[in-house]
Amino acid sequence: MSLFNAFELSVWVTSVCGVLVAAWLVWRAHRKADLRALAGFAVMMALWCFGHLALFHNLQTLGMVLLLANPLMPTFFLHFALLFVNEGSAKGPWLSAIANHIGWVYLTSIMIVLYSIWVGAGDTVALMDGRPFFVFNELGAINLGYTVLLGVLGHVVLIVGWRQHSGNKKRSILAMFGVAAWGLLLATSFVFPSFGINVFPYPMLLLPSYLLLLVYGVVRYQILAVNRFANRALLALAMMLVVLCVIAVLGAFSGRIGLQALNGVPIWQLWLYSLIVLLIAAMVYPWVRRFSERLVFPGAVLNEQILESWNRELNKADSWEGLIAQGEQLLTQHLRQPIRIAFSGNKTSEALHLTLQKEPSGWFVQPHHTEDLSPGMRLTLDVFSSLFATRCEALERSLALAEAERKRLDEQHLVELGSLSAAMAHELRNPLNIISMASYNSPADTRRHIQEQLARADRLVSDMLVYSGKLTLQLQTVSLKPLLGSVLSVLNTEQVLMTVQVAEGLQLQADPHRLQQVFINLIDNALAYVRNQSDGSICIEAHYEGQDLVCRIHNNGPALDPSIEQEDLFRPFVSKRSGGSGLGLAIVRRIVDAHQGKIEHREDLGWPVSFECRFPCQQNSQL
Structure with missing residues (x-):
């Protein structure tokens, strides 16, 4: 040329x-x-x-x-x-x-x-x-x-x-x-x-x-689509340059290695023929690749459109249940047989299924009972498992961010509620004091009734301040038995059989004021139900159990309403007892949680009503 x-x-x-x-x-x-x-x-x-x-x-x-x-x-x-x-x-x-x-x-x-x-x-x-x-x-x-x-x-x-x-x-x-x-x-x-x-x-x-x-x-x-084209064009150009170099070297040495016929062909014709062959190969490559994939992996129909569709559908799920249901639906439609996905440890009756497992390196999805599947179907499961594991990691991060945001909003709400409660307490206590002074010259029965109601209102205001305010702990070593003795000395326990089964020397790291508030609320709550019974009885027991100090407060009052769930029991204003503020158990829950403990209501300890508090003996150093 x-x-x-x-x-x-x-x-x-x-x-x-x-x-x-x-x-x-x-x-x-x-x-x-x-x-x-x-x-x-x-x-x-x-x-x-x-x-x-x-x-x-x-x-x-x-x-x-x-x-x-x-x-x-x-x-x-x-x-x-x-x-x-x-x-x-x-x-x-x-x-x-x-x-x-x-x-x-x-x-x-x-x-x-x-x-x-x-x-x-x-x-x-x-x-x-x-x-x-x-x-x-x-x-x-x-x-x-x-x-x-x-x-x-x-x-x-x-x-x-x-x-x-x-x-x-x-x-x-x-x-x-x-x-x-x-x-x-x-x-x-x-x-x-x-x-x-x-x-x-x-x-x-x-x-x-x-x-x-x-x-x-x-x-x-x-x-952005142009980058994909540029990538292919650059690959084609690189292949063309490689072919040109190979032909040039072959043309230079063809005579020496006995290829006389090739040596007589002009170099530009060799280049042209080679480039034409390369162009034809590039054109037929997609069809040849698909044919070889179907030959080696029969039954597998995977392409970029299917993968993009899977990724798009899985990204719509915003919960673990939704993600698993979406994954099962996609696999079932693609493989035309039922596929179940379950967390590792959960039993499934399906022979062919996928299990999800969280490992230190990330999420891992493992197909099971794939022996009877064709190579194509196995390839489909492997590709889907990799994609599903990636989506599990993304969902986990998304849920963690959502939970962090929820906690932040809850804390902000508590701060706002605390400010509002403090303002309400100030505004309410002024008229309550005026009412108290105005009732001084009232008849004795009327004055007593007013004072009882004023005390109830004051207790409600105090409970609101405790529940909504910022909870800080002043930790120190607390001996449990003396603390319980001081609590019982301020409560009216007449006509109630009080039993304290607490050994000497039981100690824990806690805020004594807050811990005292926990026992006052729990015991006072029990007294409200058993005081009017002829055989009213309350039992307080405490002991070490592993790394925890367990304290239980039993009473033989009427059992709780079975319609109240365990979690709802500690929510504000769930209590229906006469004279209660509805915040007692909610305050107890906040204080126990702040001590990294746990409180729950139990019915399997031989008493109609039992509340169990567990406090770790080794507190977190950040408290």
Whole structure:
């Protein structure tokens, strides 16, 4: 292949690429004016290349018109640069002014083109095999100078944008400057003949790369699909270069290794044949791959669309139950047989199933009883298991974040409730004190009744302050039996049989004031139910149990309403006993939780009502 033929082929490829790139940009523009301006630049570059081809084939007039329209190419580029840079919040006043008057720039460019055609600003010289090649004459200095000026101005606009923007926009501008340097190297050889330098324009053989690299640098961060195409194109180019190198080496040594027939074939024909074979192989590769996959893994139908569909459906689940149900449905539909998914340790009656297991390294999904499955179905299960494990990790993080946010909102609510309760306590106690003083001269029975109700109201206010306020602990070593003795001394235990089964020496790290409040609330609550019984009895027992100190308070009062759940029992205002505030057990729960303990109601200890408190003997050092 002669140099002229290589040059003509390069120009043809550039012209076709310009038209295809322009059509693709218009298709993907979606109201983006900058991409439409870039499409105009691609069209003008295609026409400029077609002008060279017209001269090669003796279409003198058409070729001169297209080549002298050269200023329109940087005009479109300047328009694109203004729109690309002057987008978003980073707008410059002088850039906006130029963008608003870009029509005048187009008009000026058209006038320069018409003037150049009218005065005949271009000539031809015989550069390659006697074929004509375009050069500017003396009258073409205006055309050439104006073209260079617009190109420089377009890149100045990009420099301003590079300083104003950040992130992907800045990276795109930097990529455009790299491509601009490459384009300058290629274009320099075009103007050599205009200055009397009779050198073959070797760089123009690589002209197709300029337009493709420029468009890729612009849209790679805007249209992500182009990156997949670029990856495939780069792979194809690398394979082509490898083939060219192998053929070159083979051609150089074929005579020495006895391949005389191959040695007689021109190297360019070997390259051409090899590239054609490579192109055919690339075209049939997807079908061959699918055929081999179905041959090796019969029954497996996996592709990117299916994987994306699985991932999309699994991402909709916001709970473990929903995720498992969605996974079972997807697998059942794909494999056409029932598949169950269960956590490790949960028994399932299904022979074929998947188990979920949390390990230190992350989630692990293991298929079971796959011996009778085809290789394709096993492959499907393995791929789905990997995808499902990834989704389990994402769901776990999502639920943890949601729980942390819920706790934060709960703490914020308690702070607000504490402030409100403190304000209410202040506002309520003032009128209560006034009522108390006003009842001083009332009859004895009336005064006693008022005082009882006032005491009840004061207790309710105090309980609200304790429950809603910030709970801080002052930890110290507490002897349990003396503490219980002080609690019983302040409570009215008449007509009730009190039994204390607490050994001497039982101790724990706790806040004595808060712990005293726990026992007062629990014992007072029991007294309220057994005081009016003839055989009322309360038993307090405590002992060590492993690493815990267990304290139980029993009473033989009426059993609790079976409709009240264990968890609801410790919620505020669940209690129905006469005179109660409904906050006693809720306060106990808060204090026990603050000590890293646990409280629960039990019915299996031989008493109608039993409350069990467990306190760890070794407290957390952060308390």
